Amino acid sequence: MKNVLLTIEYDGTNFCGWQRQPGLRTVQGELERVFSILCAQSVQLNGTSRTDAGVHAYGQRASFRGDFGIPVDRMQMAANHLLAAPPKGKKSSFQGLQGDIRIKNVTEVPMDFHARFDAVxxxxxxxxxxxxxxxxxxxxxxxxxxxxxxxxxxxxxxxxxxxxxxxxxxxxxxxxxxxxxxxxxxxxxxxxxxxxxxxxxxxxxxxxxxxxxxxxxxxxxxxxxxxxxxxxxxxxxxxxxxxxxxxxxxxxxxxxxxxxxxxxxxxxxxxxxxxxx
Amino acid sequence: MKNVLLTIEYDGTNFCGWQRQPGLRTVQGELERVFSILCAQSVQLNGTSRTDAGVHAYGQRASFRGDFGIPVDRMQMAANHLLAAPPKGKKSSFQGLQGDIRIKNVTEVPMDFHARFDAVxxxxxxxxxxxxxxxxxxxxxxxxxxxxxxxxxxxxxxxxxxxxxxxxxxxxxxxxxxxxxxxxxxxxxxxxxxxxxxxxxxxxxxxxxxxxxxxxxxxxxxxxxxxxxxxxxxxxxxxxxxxxxxxxxxxxxxxxxxxxxxxxxxxxxxxxxxxxx
Missing domain, CATH: 3.30.70.660 (Pseudouridine synthase I, catalytic domain, C-terminal subdomain)
Known part of the structure; x- marks a missing residue:
């Protein structure tokens, strides 16, 4: 079991905010989709701040726990690769949806660390x-x-x-x-x-x-x-x-x-x- | 009958290029929609350059002719007002679609002037x-x-x-x-x-x-x-x-x-x- 902390940059323009919502494109939803693929298991993120629709981030944080095969030091590049690919079924001419989230850092943290509750x-x-x-x-x-x-x-x-x-x-x-x-x-x-x-x-x-x-x-x-x-x-x-x-x-x-x-x-x-x- | 020349700025990100295409959001299509409302008749634009999807403009030009009630010197403000409004049926949280075209200038030109053929x-x-x-x-x-x-x-x-x-x-x-x-x-x-x-x-x-x-x-x-x-x-x-x-x-x-x-x-x-x- 590992606990992982992400530092995340995003352009909030084309998101209905941070928080996961069924049927809507959100930052949390998009990241959980990508990290669930990488970790080959359902990943749920604890974000530090539930930013509203249209709000951007240079340094949002989120943590998640799990038992996964992928080494922590490979996650950043693999996640950025998936995040920059055009979503399935979207026309590639629609530039606005591509690569609007970037993982800036991935680091392992103690099991009891929580991205929101431990923020000072x-x-x-x-x-x-x-x-x-x-x-x-x-x-x-x-x-x-x-x-x-x-x-x-x-x-x-x-x-x-x-x-x-x-x-x-x-x-x-x-x-x-x-x-x-x-x-x-x-x-x-x-x-x-x-x-x-x-x-x-x-x-x-x-x-x-x-x-x-x-x-x-x-x-x-x-x-x-x-x-x-x-x-x-x-x-x-x-x-x-x-x-x-x-x-x-x-x-x-x-x-x-x-x-x-x-x-x-x-x-x-x-x-x-x-x-x- | 009047002939009118527009100077147009646009962010090409969310357009499938300049040229009108059925069912796709294009700069020409969007401008023809707005000027047809303002002029209370079907307006067809002659653009100077058919920019591709994703290409931007600080100073695209387009001309159109017609007999219309609205004074030429009122067109800029009225068109920019309509262009900045969220399109019908779109969620207002989707910022990316609003106000991505701006009319910078509207001027009356001689009847035989053409925005493309007369460009030097x-x-x-x-x-x-x-x-x-x-x-x-x-x-x-x-x-x-x-x-x-x-x-x-x-x-x-x-x-x-x-x-x-x-x-x-x-x-x-x-x-x-x-x-x-x-x-x-x-x-x-x-x-x-x-x-x-x-x-x-x-x-x-x-x-x-x-x-x-x-x-x-x-x-x-x-x-x-x-x-x-x-x-x-x-x-x-x-x-x-x-x-x-x-x-x-x-x-x-x-x-x-x-x-x-x-x-x-x-x-x-x-x-x-x-x-x-």
């Missing part, structure tokens, strides 16, 4: 393109905002969100009822990169928001982003943030930014726990 | 990512080559292709039998942009190949690119190019680069002709 933190990145003229080639990979954003105000607002707070105001309905809505955000970093000039009203740029925390409520990063955008456009001011947090009411916070700008970037584990034997 | 030249851009670790987020937008490319040799090879030549060696089977395979390439420009470091064996970069000419044979830019890549990896040398051209045999040239790296960037017209009344 995560990093998400949210990508915004601030531009007047839409860029259709990035429509599935960022949130495009045609009004100029005030980055300094957004940074100030983000500083009020950092730390340990009750984040009930940033929790969407439809999530699980949590025992506690207190979480710690270790860092929110905003940075801007200028994009090639176009014929729009201002110089286009990409603004990335990196959020590192010990855990996240349902849609929390997307609501944090929407709130920061509302500050950037002047709809809210940085001074409103403390009141929004204290109010513990979703209605006080900003809008929910769309899924396609969100990337699950990294999952953190206690290294001692992950490698103990 | 075109610019294509072919994008390569030269990297060891594949980037799944760009898999539909460039050709990813994991062996380091010698850019200087590629530039030298390109210089032998520039000018007026019989380009029969760069014509794929399956195209129309042309009366002449002589064309003029005005310019081939190669430029490199470094990409963020990864854990690969060399620093990743993007190499763009811009080709401007008076006309192009079937798959010509993709075969030019494949030949330049074969020079970049050392399979061919720049000195081979003159012999390849003189041989007029497709078998002598390099491989055909895949469609997803190709962008129809610009179409050139004789401005006097385009604006005469």
């Amino acid at each position: 933190g995560k990093k998400y990145i949210y990508k915004i393109q601030n531009r007047t003229i839409p860029d259709i080639f990035h429509r599935n990979y960022c949130y495009q905002i045609p009004k100029v954003l005030d980055l300094e105000s957004m940074k100030e607002a983000a500083s009020y969100m950092t730390g340990t707070h009750d984040f009930k105001c940033f929790q969407a309905a439809g999530g699980k009822e949590m025992e506690s809505t207190v979480r710690t955000i270790y860092q929110i970093r905003l940075y801007q990169r200028m994009l090639p000039e176009d014929s729009g009203e201002f110089s286009p740029s990409e603004i990335s928001i990196e959020v590192v925390g010990d855990g996240f409520l349902y849609n929390m990063v997307r609501i944090i982003t929407g709130t920061l955008v509302d500050v950037g456009t002047g709809k809210l001011s940085p001074e409103n943030i403390s009141g929004i947090l204290a109010g513990k009411n979703r209605q006080l916070a900003g809008h929910t930014a769309p899924p396609q700008g969100l990337y699950l970037a990294e999952v953190y584990y206690n290294e001692a726990k992950r490698s103990q034997r | 030249g075109k610019k294509y851009i072919y994008k390569i990512q030269n990297r060891t670790i594949p980037d799944i987020f760009h898999r539909n937008y460039c050709y990813q080559i994991p062996k380091v490319l010698d850019l200087e040799s590629m530039k030298e090879a390109a210089s032998y292709m520039t000018g007026t030549h019989d380009f029969k060696c760069f014509q794929a089977a399956g195209g129309k039998e042309m009366e002449s395979t002589v064309r003029t390439i005005y310019q081939i420009r190669l430029y490199q942009r470094m990409l963020p470091e990864d854990s690969g064996e060399f620093s990743p970069s993007e190499i763009s190949i811009e080709v401007v000419g008076d006309g192009f044979l079937y798959n010509m830019v993709r075969i030019i690119t494949g030949t330049l890549v074969d020079v970049g990896t050392g399979k061919l040398s720049p000195e081979n190019i003159s012999g390849i051209l003189a041989g007029k045999n497709r078998q002598l040239a390099g491989h055909t680069a895949p469609p997803q790296g190709l962008y129809l960037a610009e179409v050139y017209y004789n401005e006097a002709k385009r604006s005469q009344r």
Whole structure:
């Protein structure tokens, strides 16, 4: 019996999210199909985060256990080979479905290790393109905002969100009822990169928001982003943030930014726990 | 009666090419659907270039004639509104199908103007990512080559292709039998942009190949690119190019680069002709 931990990158565009659902193409479903072939047995994955439809990952994690013949150090190449092949019955001219998941790492872990329960933190990145003229080639990979954003105000607002707070105001309905809505955000970093000039009203740029925390409520990063955008456009001011947090009411916070700008970037584990034997 | 010229940008990923085909999603089919609604009559487009499945455009052109009520200066916004709406019966979670065509310009032209026959030249851009670790987020937008490319040799090879030549060696089977395979390439420009470091064996970069000419044979830019890549990896040398051209045999040239790296960037017209009344 072995326990195996995967590090996974995916383009969420053509998936109905992470979680397995009958008849729908999901990341978990696609990975379980491929690893069941490789391991010659039914494989069930424990993923760290149930990302929504359209959300991407640079470093999702998932673990699974089993007795299988294939050596762990052969799994990465074999899985990537199967993941890049066009699905049966799909026209090969339909480029969008091929190779949109890549296994970045496969490693053996102690039997009692669990990809979700043992995570001690995560990093998400949210990508915004601030531009007047839409860029259709990035429509599935960022949130495009045609009004100029005030980055300094957004940074100030983000500083009020950092730390340990009750984040009930940033929790969407439809999530699980949590025992506690207190979480710690270790860092929110905003940075801007200028994009090639176009014929729009201002110089286009990409603004990335990196959020590192010990855990996240349902849609929390997307609501944090929407709130920061509302500050950037002047709809809210940085001074409103403390009141929004204290109010513990979703209605006080900003809008929910769309899924396609969100990337699950990294999952953190206690290294001692992950490698103990 | 009016004659209207469109400038069109599209992400070719989810299209079976430009040309209308029953039961398949094509760029021409999608545009004819939308403009038939706007003009309240059956619209048939004359496109400049029949791009293949997976090929993109920054500046495709197409013209159509008709007697219609909608003012020409309202067409762009109205068409982009319809093009961005999710197609009927498609799940909205399937992001990939929404807004992958954008009308960049609509202008009235003289009645005898034709988007294809009056074109005097075109610019294509072919994008390569030269990297060891594949980037799944760009898999539909460039050709990813994991062996380091010698850019200087590629530039030298390109210089032998520039000018007026019989380009029969760069014509794929399956195209129309042309009366002449002589064309003029005005310019081939190669430029490199470094990409963020990864854990690969060399620093990743993007190499763009811009080709401007008076006309192009079937798959010509993709075969030019494949030949330049074969020079970049050392399979061919720049000195081979003159012999390849003189041989007029497709078998002598390099491989055909895949469609997803190709962008129809610009179409050139004789401005006097385009604006005469």
